[in-house]
Amino acid sequence: xxxxxxxxxxxxxxxxxxxxxxxxxxxxxxxxxxxxxxxxxxxxxxxxxxxxxxxxxxxxxxxxxxxxxxxxxxxxxxxxxxxxxxxxxxxxxxxxxxxxxxxxxxxxxxxxxxxxxxxxxxxxxxxxxxxxxxxxxxxxxxxxxxxxxxxxxxxxxxxxxxxxxxxxxxxxxxxxxxxxxxxxxxxxxxxxxxxxxxxxxxxxxxxxxxxxxxxxxxxxxxxxxxxxxxxxxxxxxx
Numbered sequence: 001x002x003x004x005x006x007x008x009x010x011x012x013x014x015x016x017x018x019x020x021x022x023x024x025x026x027x028x029x030x031x032x033x034x035x036x037x038x039x040x041x042x043x044x045x046x047x048x049x050x051x052x053x054x055x056x057x058x059x060x061x062x063x064x065x066x067x068x069x070x071x072x073x074x075x076x077x078x079x080x081x082x083x084x085x086x087x088x089x090x091x092x093x094x095x096x097x098x099x100x101x102x103x104x105x106x107x108x109x110x111x112x113x114x115x116x117x118x119x120x121x122x123x124x125x126x127x128x129x130x131x132x133x134x135x136x137x138x139x140x141x142x143x144x145x146x147x148x149x150x151x152x153x154x155x156x157x158x159x160x161x162x163x164x165x166x167x168x169x170x171x172x173x174x175x176x177x178x179x180x181x182x183x184x185x186x187x188x189x190x191x192x193x194x195x196x197x198x199x200x201x202x203x204x205x206x207x208x209x210x211x212x213x214x215x216x217x218x219x220x221x222x223x224x225x226x227x228x229x230x231x232x233x234x235x236x237x238x
Contacts, residue, residue, distance in 0.1 A: 011035055011036070011056035011057065011126060012035070012036045012037065012038065012053070012055045012056055013030055013037050013038075013055060013058070013059060013122070014037075014039075014046065014049055014053075014055035014057070014059070015030075015037055015038070015039045015059050016039075016043070016046045016060045016064070016069075016072070017039070017041065017059075017060075017061035017087075018041045018042065018061060018064055018065050019061070022111075022112075023039045023041070024039075026118070029115050029118070030122075033119060035122075038055065041064075042065055042067070043064045043066050043067030043069070043071070044067065046076075047072070047075060047076075050076060050079065050080070054082075055082060056082075056083070057083045057084070057085065057125060057126060058082055058085070059122075060084055060085070060086050060087060061087050061111075062086070062088060062096070062111065063089070069086065069100075070099050071103075073086065073104045074103045074104060077103065077104035077163070081161060081163055083106050083125050084104060084105045084106050084107075085105065085107045085108070085109055085125065086100040086101075086107070086108050087108075087109055087110070088109070088111065089111050091110045094200060097200070098204055101201060101204040101205060101208075102207075104163060106125055106164050106165045107125055107165070125164060128164045139174045139175065141177045141233055141235060142236075143155060144174070146170065146171060146174055148171070151167060153167070155212075161212070162209075162212070163208075166205060166208060166209045166212070168189070168190040169186065169190055169209055172186060172189045172190060173186075173223060173231060173232075173233040174233060176233070177235040178233070178234065178236075180226045180229050180230050181230050181231055181232065183202060183230045183231075185230070187199075187201075187202055190202075206223060210222075210223055221234070222234075
C-alpha cells in the first residue's frame with residue numbers, strides 16, 4: 001500500500017503559465033519531488049486539458065494571453081472541484097487575492113515564492129483532499145449531512161459541489177456545532193501552512209460557502225457570524 005507521501009507525489013499537477021521559463025522551472029521542481037506535471041500556456045488550452053484528463057491540482061498564473069485567469073477559475077469551478085492554487089503577481093494586491101478566492105481558488109501563492117513555500121502549499125492542499133478518517137463516517141446538523149468517507153456533503157438530500165477549502169471549513173464547523181469557532185482557530189484548522197491573521201481569505205470562503213448552504217446568505221442559519229470572535233453553526237433549528 002502506498003503511503004500518503006507516495007500517493008501525494010504520484011499526483012499530476014497542471015501548470016497554467018505563459019512564461020515559459022517560469023513554467024519549466026516549476027515543472028522541474030515538482031517532478032524532482034516526484035509529481036507528474038502537464039504544462040499549458042493559455043486558458044483555452046487549460047480547459048481542453050481538463051476535459052481530456054483529471055489533474056489532481058491546478059497551479060494557475062495571474063496572466064494569460066487569451067483569457068483572464070479569474071474567468072478561467074470560474075469556468076473550472078463550474079465543471080469540477082479540482083483544487084486550484086492561484087499565483088498572485090503582487091503580494092500587496094489584496095483585491096486580486098479576493099477576486100481569485102471568490103472565483104474559486106483554494107489557496108494563493110505569491111509569484112516566485114520560495115520553492116519550499118510552494119511545495120508546502122501544494123502538499124497541504126493535496127493532504128486535505130486525501131484526508132478521510134475512518135472513525136467518523138458521517139456528520140449531521142439539521143438538514144445538512146457530511147459523508148466523510150466519500151467527502152460528499154448533502155443539504156436536504158441535494159449534493160453540494162464543494163472545493164477542498166469549503167469542505168474543510170464545513171467539517172470544522174460541523175464538528176463544533178453549537179460552539180463558536182474563533183477566526184484564528186478556523187484559519188489554523190483549514191490552512192495548516194498558516195494564513196497569519198489574513199481574515200479576508202476566510203471571509204471570502206465563508207461567503208462562497210454560504211451561497212451554497214443558505215436560502216438567504218444575508219440571513220444565514222447554518223454559518224452565523226459572531227462579531228469579533230468567529231463563526232458558529234447552530235445545532236438546533238434555524
